Amino acid sequence: MTSKTDNPPSYEDALHHPKYGNYPHPPQRDSALPPPPSYSPSPGMYSGPPGYWGQESAYPQAGMLTTIPTLSAGVPPSNQGDMEDLLSIQWESTSIRHAFIRKVYLILTAQLAVTFSVVAVFTFVDPVRLFVIKYPGIYWASLVVYFMVYCILVCCKGPRRRFPWNLVLLGIFTLALSYMSGTISSYYETKAVFLAMGITALVCIAVTIFCFQTKVDFTSCGGLLCIASVVLMIIGIVTAIVLSFHYVPWLHMLYAAIGAVVYTLFLVYNTQLLIGNRELAISPEEYIYGALSLYIDIVHIFLFILQVSGGATD
Incomplete structure (x- = not known):
C-alpha cells in the first residue's frame, strides 16, 4: 500500500508549484498550453501526433489500397501492352x-549441287578428265579468279538494292572453286572421290546438329x-618442300588430316555465327557472306578428306 503523499501531484499543483516533490517538471510557460490540433484527415492520411505539427503521416487509413515500393522503384512499371510489344x-x-x-x-545447297556435279563430271567422263589434266593452266586461272572474287565479296558485304551483284560474283566464285x-578430283580414283563425298556429308550433318x-x-x-590457320599454312609450306625431295611421304596425309x-x-564457328544466339553473329542482311563462309569450309573439308582417302586407297 502507498500513501497519498507518495502519489504524483495533480496537474494544477505541478503547473503552479514546479518544485513540488521530487518529480521533474517541464519549465513554466507564460500562457496556457495550446490546445491539441483538430482532426482534419486528408484522403488516405491523418494528421500526425504532437511533434509532427503540419505534417501528414505516412500511415494510410484502414481499408485504403496502398502501393508497396519494390527494388525497381526507379523503373516505370510495365503494363500488358509493353510486354506484348517486347514479345x-x-x-x-x-x-x-x-x-x-x-x-x-x-x-549453299545450290552451290554444293553445282560443285559436286562438276566433280562428278570430271571424275566419270574420261575426255573431260584427260582434258583438265592435260591443260593445268586453266586450273591456275581459276585459282586467280577464286582469290580475286573472294576478296571482292569479303570487302563488299551486304546485298545490293538495284542489281544483285553479289549473287553474280558468288556464282562466278562457285564456278571457279x-x-x-573437279580438277583435283580428276587425279584420284572414283572410289576415293565417293568416299570423300560421303565422309564430308556426314561431317557437315553432324556439325550442323x-x-x-x-x-x-x-x-x-x-x-x-x-x-590454327597460320599453323596449317606453315605445315603446308613445309610439306610442299619436303615432298618435293621425296622425303617422308606420309607427311602429306598428316597435313591433310590436320587441315x-x-x-x-x-x-562450327561459321555455323554458330549464322545461328545468331552466341556472342558474335552475322547480320541478317549478309546472307551472301554467310553462304560463302559455309561453302568454303565444306569444299575444303572435302578436298582434305579426298587427299586422305586417296592416299589410303593408293
Whole structure:
C-alpha cells in the first residue's frame, strides 16, 4: 500500500508549484498550453501526433489500397501492352533470323549441287578428265579468279538494292572453286572421290546438329582459329618442300588430316555465327557472306578428306 503523499501531484499543483516533490517538471510557460490540433484527415492520411505539427503521416487509413515500393522503384512499371510489344519484337527478330538461315542454306545447297556435279563430271567422263589434266593452266586461272572474287565479296558485304551483284560474283566464285575441285578430283580414283563425298556429308550433318544443340560458344574462339590457320599454312609450306625431295611421304596425309580438322572447326564457328544466339553473329542482311563462309569450309573439308582417302586407297 502507498500513501497519498507518495502519489504524483495533480496537474494544477505541478503547473503552479514546479518544485513540488521530487518529480521533474517541464519549465513554466507564460500562457496556457495550446490546445491539441483538430482532426482534419486528408484522403488516405491523418494528421500526425504532437511533434509532427503540419505534417501528414505516412500511415494510410484502414481499408485504403496502398502501393508497396519494390527494388525497381526507379523503373516505370510495365503494363500488358509493353510486354506484348517486347514479345512481338522478339518474335519478329526470331522470324527474321530463321528466314535468314533458310536463305543461306538455300544458296549453299545450290552451290554444293553445282560443285559436286562438276566433280562428278570430271571424275566419270574420261575426255573431260584427260582434258583438265592435260591443260593445268586453266586450273591456275581459276585459282586467280577464286582469290580475286573472294576478296571482292569479303570487302563488299551486304546485298545490293538495284542489281544483285553479289549473287553474280558468288556464282562466278562457285564456278571457279568447282572447277578447281573437279580438277583435283580428276587425279584420284572414283572410289576415293565417293568416299570423300560421303565422309564430308556426314561431317557437315553432324556439325550442323551439334551447333544447333550445344550451349558451348565457339564464336569467342576466333583467335585460336586464326592461330590454327597460320599453323596449317606453315605445315603446308613445309610439306610442299619436303615432298618435293621425296622425303617422308606420309607427311602429306598428316597435313591433310590436320587441315580437315581445322576446317571442321571453322565450319562450327561459321555455323554458330549464322545461328545468331552466341556472342558474335552475322547480320541478317549478309546472307551472301554467310553462304560463302559455309561453302568454303565444306569444299575444303572435302578436298582434305579426298587427299586422305586417296592416299589410303593408293
